[in-house]
Amino acid sequence: MRIPHALIGLSALLATLGSASASQACEAHPPAQEARISFEQARRIALDAAPGATITEQELEHEHGGSGLRYSFDLKTPHGEREIGIDAMTGRILELTQERPDDDDRD
Secondary structure (H helix, E strand, O other): OOOOHHHHHHHHHHHHHHHHHHHHHHHOOOHHHOOOOOHHHHHHHHHHHOOOOEEEEEEEEEOOOOOOEEEEEEEEEOOEEEEEEEEOOOOOEEEEEEOOOOHHHHO
16 A cells, blocks of 8 residues: 555654644743742742732742742832742742832833
8 A cells, every 4th residue: 555645744744743742841831840839838938038028929930049940029018129039949048139219210
């Protein structure tokens, strides 16, 4: 039985697309699955480090320093805006900075 060349080409294309999709799915999995510390645990660490603060923004990101995966929180405190970075693998505070009032005006 002879298989038409077009069918062979189509099969090869589908196989290639299937393997590309699988590798993209592997790369695109959410970083939260990699974290050992949950968002809730990280929020508690952040709020303990800045008493009286409220969280205004939060994200989990790949970033240099520590394990390379960190929670980043923007905090509103009685003394101004702060940013805190918490290692998502260890719970260690990697950064705690005071935001200057003109930081938002630099865009």
